[in-house]
Amino acid sequence: MSRTSLYEEHVALKAKLAPFAGFEMPIQYSGVKAEVQAVRDNVGVFDVSHMGxxxxxxxxxxxxxxxxxxxxxxxxxxxxxxxxxxxxxxxxxxxxxxxxxxxxxxxxxxxxxxxxxxxxxxxxxxxxxxxxxxxxRSDEFSLLAIQGPKTEDSLAKLGFKNTDAEYYSAFESTWNDQPVILARTGYTGEDGFEIFGSHETIKTLWKQMMDIGVTPCGLASRDVLRLEVCYPLYGHELNDELTPLDAALKWTVKEKKEKFIGKDSLVGATSQKRLVKLSLDKGIPREGYPVLDSNDKEIGIVTSGTMSVTTGKGICLALIDRENFPENKEFKIQVRKNIINANYHTKAFVSGGHK
Amino acid sequence: MANIPAELRYTKEHEWAKLEGEIVTVGITDFAQSSLGDIVFVELPEVGDELDKDGTFGAVESIKSASDLYSPLSGEVVEVNEELVDSPDNLNSDPYGAWMIKLKVSNSSELEELLSAEDYAPLCEE
The missing domain is CATH 3.30.70.1400 (Aminomethyltransferase beta-barrel domains)
Incomplete structure (x- = not known):
């Protein structure tokens, strides 16, 4: 089991740790609810150094x-x-x-x-x-994602340059006289930056973020945040058997490009699945729960589900078999022994405040 | 360190049981609530439901996950704490006050299989 350069910091903060992708990662610190709220309303930081x-x-x-x-x-x-x-x-x-x-x-x-x-x-x-x-160079880099409406203030306070960069911009910079790569990206739907640097630089940065009151956030709140804004997660909405078309990612398949791997299979193709956004008024949909149509016929499966902290409802993404997709857009979810009517959403559950 | 009141009985599934004559009050332990984190949803049975020992009688859910609830004893549900459905976070703040169901025990010989506080404590070591 690998550990990130911030492992000791997580232990000192009494984080709940669990194995994730071969790393012992922080799942939560103060609590999922408080961490989600910190990112939506204020500012939080995630150690995502396990990424490649x-x-x-x-x-x-x-x-x-x-x-x-x-x-x-x-x-x-x-x-x-x-x-x-x-x-x-x-x-x-x-x-x-x-x-x-x-x-x-x-x-x-x-x-x-x-x-x-x-x-x-x-x-x-x-x-x-x-x-x-x-x-x-996965082993050489640590990575922090600082997310939330107060990100720019926090980074300015910590002495970062160019914190007014555009959404989805990326550039090399220095912080504390050390090289870093900054990108105005993230996985929460809020404004924020991802900061790549050496293990030492990121460790120093993490400590300074704690000192100015940035909330440490774990992978559990990260999952709620991404699901509220309906970002797909590999291994759930996408996997080795699914194409981007199945996961509602047609916008990322640029048919006009002269060539790219997969072009012949993806251009003009129809997906086998359709990804839908569903919520429940009572109950929480979970990964693997069956999705039914109005005649109680099983037509799909929940790929990610959670309690939305921001909306207070059970929310999920589900993959529906295209051939059984109900024209009336009425869906039900089987939660244990109960079959519950679901609300069909055309927009993300939470809009997020990114630039 | 989890709080484990000496006067209660426990199960391996981290439920507590309070015995009062033929009525048993059931909830989840301090260790259970702490492991689950923020509890956001509780599904409970209805009054009159017959439960089997070790059978599921509902579920408790944190933001991240759903866990089944297992009945510590066989019996009939005589009361359900409906307040929990609206305030599931009471399970986090007061696990031994936030009871879930009361059962009328149908087989008192099962009582002996419940764990004492002393026997339960080792199951709470992480």
């Missing part, structure tokens, strides 16, 4: 990443971050990631911790013919 960092450098760095992912990377300007699935030739998802266009010849790819090895093997196998150097 790959660098692509060289003359073809941008065209290589553009070829790997389904979203448009070529067209993004220098200093922008791009969210995208990473697909196989048959369109199924290996992972979803954020690619940061730091320089003309330097790209940072941040991947899910559980998929580091799988992604690395895939990406490494695709590099022939491209003038690039690919490095896996």
């Amino acid at each position: 960092e790959f660098f692509v450098e060289g003359r073809d760095a941008i065209s290589f990443v553009d070829y790997l992912i389904t979203n448009d990377f070529q067209g993004a300007s220098i200093g922008k971050a791009v969210y995208s699935p990473l697909c196989r030739d048959n369109g199924t998802a290996i992972d979803d990631l954020i690619a940061y266009k730091l320089e003309e010849e330097k790209v940072l790819i941040c991947v899910n911790a559980a998929n580091i090895e799988k992604d690395w093997n895939w990406i490494d196998s695709k590099k022939s013919g491209f003038d690039i150097e690919l490095t896996n």
Whole structure:
């Protein structure tokens, strides 16, 4: 079991720790409710150092990443971050990631911790013919996600530069005379930054964040926050058998791109599933619960479910078989022995306040 | 350190039982509420339901997860603490005051299988 550079800090803060993707990670500190509220109303910070960092450098760095992912990377300007699935030739998802266009010849790819090895093997196998150097620097970096409406104030207080950068921008900077990479990205729907740096730099930064009152937040609140704004999570809404089209990620599949891996399978294709947002007035939908139509026929399954701290309702994402998708958009969820009418949502449960 | 009142009886599933004649009051322990974290939902049976020892009688849910509740004894539900449905957080703040159900015991020989505070304490070591 691996530990992040902040392990001792988590123990000192009496965090509940649990294994996640091979790391002993903080699940919660003060409590999930308080941590969610801190991020929605104020500012919180997550240790997400378990995530993977790959660098692509060289003359073809941008065209290589553009070829790997389904979203448009070529067209993004220098200093922008791009969210995208990473697909196989048959369109199924290996992972979803954020690619940061730091320089003309330097790209940072941040991947899910559980998929580091799988992604690395895939990406490494695709590099022939491209003038690039690919490095896996996951072990060298720690990563913090500071999130919430007071993020900019907090970072200014801590002496960061360029804290007025645009949403989804990414750039190299220095803090405390040490190199860091800043990106105005996150996984909560709120404004915020993700900050990559050496283990020492991030440890110092974490302590200073604690000193100015930024709330430490664990993976449990992170999951509630992302689900409230309906962000997919690999292993739940996306996996090795599903395509981006199944997970309502058609917007990330750029059909006009000349070539990318999976293009032939994804362009013009119809998904097998449709991802829906459902809530319950009473009860909490959980992963694996069956979803039924108005005739009580099983038509799908809950992929992620939780109690929404912000709305006070049980909320979920569910994958519905396309062929059984009910035209009347009436859904029920089986919670233990009870079949409960669900509310169908066309918008995210919480809008989030990001720029 | 979890609070384990000496006068109560316990189960391996982290429920407590208070014996008063043929009526047993049931709830979840301090260790259970602390492990679950913020409790946000409780599902309880109805008065008149017949429960089997170790059978599920409801569920308690934190934000993160759902856990089944197991009846410590066989019997008929004679009272349900409806207040918990609206205020499930009482289980966090006062686990031994926030009782869930009262049972009329149907097989008093099962009482012997419940754990004393002393026998239960080792099950709360993390």
